[in-house]
Amino acid sequence: MISQKAKYALRALVALAKQPPGAPTFIGEIAEKQKIPKKFLEQILLDLKNHGLVASKRGKAGGYGLLRPADTISFGEVLRIIDGPIAPLPCLSKIAYAKCSDCQEEASCEVRRVFAQVADATRGVLDRTTIADALEARLPPRLRDAVA
Amino acid sequence: MISQKAKYALRALVALAKQPPGAPTFIGEIAEKQKIPKKFLEQILLDLKNHGLVASKRGKAGGYGLLRPADTISFGEVLRIIDGPIAPLPCLSKIAYAKCSDCQEEASCEVRRVFAQVADATRGVLDRTTIADALEARLPPRLRDAVA
């Protein structure tokens, strides 16, 4: 299960991607439309801002907007920022590798071998699907090619 | 990330599958070899027993053994027993469906659509891979066919 926070972050980014670029969008507007607690959404957007995904403008006519094109922001990137590693086991994480404390040898670990396949399958979807893909209700480019 | 408990459960099942059938294996033996806290492993095996995956024999020459053949126990089944639903979102779970409290319409939910693909990919591996597959260091039957 992904966290509620990650779900909110993705929904907020999708909402921002739907707005016309240029004019910033109020937090309050996103919060209301997407039924996200406003204060909680502030934290989330701040986090995304600190990671360079969105930009904000202060003051009365302020608000948030995407800093990068929607087709360059993958679901995987957002999940890693909000929830941390995507890998099902610490010894399979690319961004936060850690040896399983109780594992004797990784090479012969049966559990690891199976979850390596899970990790590949999951990343295959998450790292290839962008906010723009989600918006357009289509499969991400490479998966589409495979199906076609 | 799967829980430590689930990892222990899978490792214990793999260990049991390696034992010659018939003679029960002590909890203490598995705990020591796999570096799992014994009392914790007791709880886990009890849980697996209550779900019909393993059988136990009490008394001095007691112990645990697989109740079903290793090739009928999938990773997905074990994970669902120990960790609960595998789905990344509550609205995508088959065993514990729940509407996302903040979601307006499921059909038009962009986030759900993407994670439905993730869920399919994950289940594709977990529900087709059995303890026996893990043991034999090979791909599960259906995936193997696809590769071949």
Add this chain to the structure above:
DNA sequence: TACTAACTCTACAAAGTCGATGTAGTTTTC
């Protein structure tokens, strides 16, 4: 029969995580 090694069951506790909420600002525009 008594011993003992094994499983069974319940309870609990320390630590961490999750999902917010609260308070106190700062910046910008009207």
Add this chain to the structure above:
DNA sequence: GAAAACTACATCGACTTTGTAGAGTTAGTA
């Protein structure tokens, strides 16, 4: 200078995770 919006931390209650503790039950063995 008031209002609207963002910024930054601090805090909080509920829950989950990862074990630990201890008393009880069962059955093989001397």
